[in-house]
Amino acid sequence: MIIVTRKGVTQDELDHIRERVEALGLRTHLSQGEHRTVIGCVGDEERLQGVALHSIPGVEAVHAVLKPYKLASKEFAAEPTRVPLGEGEVGGAQVAVVAGPCSVEGWDMLLSTARRVRAAGATGLRGGAFKPRTSPYAFRGLGEEGLEMLARVRTESGLPVVTEVMDTRQVEMVASYADVLQIGARNMQNFSLLTEVGRLRRPVLLKRGMAATVNDLLLAAEYVMAQGNPNVILCERGIRTFETATRNTFDVAAIPVLKAETHLPVFADPSHAGGRRALVAPLSYAAVAAGADGLIVEVHPDPEHATSDGDQSLDFQEFDNLMAGLRPFVEAAGRTLAPSTAAAV
Ligand code: PEP
Ligand code: MN
Numbered sequence: 001m002i003i004v005t006r007k008g009v010t011q012d013e014l015d016h017i018r019e020r021v022e023a024l025g026l027r028t029h030l031s032q033g034e035h036r037t038v039i040g041c042v043g044d045e046e047r048l049q050g051v052a053l054h055s056i057p058g059v060e061a062v063h064a065v066l067k068p069y070k071l072a073s074k075e076f077a078a079e080p081t082r083v084p085l086g087e088g089e090v091g092g093a094q095v096a097v098v099a100g101p102c103s104v105e106g107w108d109m110l111l112s113t114a115r116r117v118r119a120a121g122a123t124g125l126r127g128g129a130f131k132p133r134t135s136p137y138a139f140r141g142l143g144e145e146g147l148e149m150l151a152r153v154r155t156e157s158g159l160p161v162v163t164e165v166m167d168t169r170q171v172e173m174v175a176s177y178a179d180v181l182q183i184g185a186r187n188m189q190n191f192s193l194l195t196e197v198g199r200l201r202r203p204v205l206l207k208r209g210m211a212a213t214v215n216d217l218l219l220a221a222e223y224v225m226a227q228g229n230p231n232v233i234l235c236e237r238g239i240r241t242f243e244t245a246t247r248n249t250f251d252v253a254a255i256p257v258l259k260a261e262t263h264l265p266v267f268a269d270p271s272h273a274g275g276r277r278a279l280v281a282p283l284s285y286a287a288v289a290a291g292a293d294g295l296i297v298e299v300h301p302d303p304e305h306a307t308s309d310g311d312q313s314l315d316f317q318e319f320d321n322l323m324a325g326l327r328p329f330v331e332a333a334g335r336t337l338a339p340s341t342a343a344a345v
Helices: 011-022 107-119 144-157 168-175 191-199 214-226 254-261 270-274 277-289 316-332
Strands: 002-005 027-032 037-042 059-063 083-085 088-090 096-100 124-126 161-164 180-183 204-207 232-236 266-268 294-298
Touching (some): 011 027, 011 037, 096 316, 107 144, 124 294, 168 191, 180 191, 191 204, 191 214, 204 214, 214 232, 214 254, 232 254, 254 266, 270 294, 277 294, 277 316
Parallel strands (some): 124 161, 161 180, 180 204, 204 232, 232 266, 266 294
Antiparallel strands (some): 002 037, 002 059, 027 037, 083 088
């Protein structure tokens, strides 16, 4: 249930409305925008049945939210949510591009990648220190040593760091290094992990599970938000279908569907969706045209020798080309991209 308040509602009136609702055992969530103030109510709505909500001073309208997700639903927020990305943010006019290697493999490769993607207009650095691999014998990441490198490279390059956390036992440790905690596709419905990252306020990049519906993704975001963390970025990264021509099937329609359902920012991952470097640019353009607020892209100084996901990683020149090719799509979508300083490289 949401309560929309009258224009010019006073603080005392807001407090009073919330107190009335909370006294019945429901939780309230205030969202104040420039033009609208919304009080979202979560809990047993039956208890509100006997209350003359419309006659409480300051109340303009009361609407039921029929969707199973509440905090993540568009109705619950007065405006689109902006999630911090280091000093910047995602969900505003600028399309964010987070780029970097699939796995952190060493200091030199990480620093050179960070510098180069930043020069091309990236606003975040990705890199996995804990890697979910299909085979237990594949390279599974450098662990805490990789996190230390990411944090040092952030200082050197100025780029905020997005990195995956796979296990509840590592949430605090990863959060002590990362700006954004990535929850991978394989963990999208790891409810203990979602609860744990929800306890922190650290932004979360939540990737869609390979067999998850849009509804499942939004309910996974709801788990994080229900713990008090409003900083969730959703990410479409391709789903499993019968198609084998691509690594996954990029569900481009999920982007406008999500944008219609939620106030949370929506990213796309063209690297894991397509699985081949030739597909990264066209899928990125499609994502931006469909309304994505950001992209997360794999870039490696020497993809041929990458320890993971080399086939879908762009080299530096290819990333420069991607950013140059992306600009007209970003402009056509009425958005902006961080400027490139690549001429100096
Ligand atoms: C990754 O970002 O490297 C990754 C493993 O992604 P996903 O969880 O989407 O497969
Ligand atoms: Mn990868």
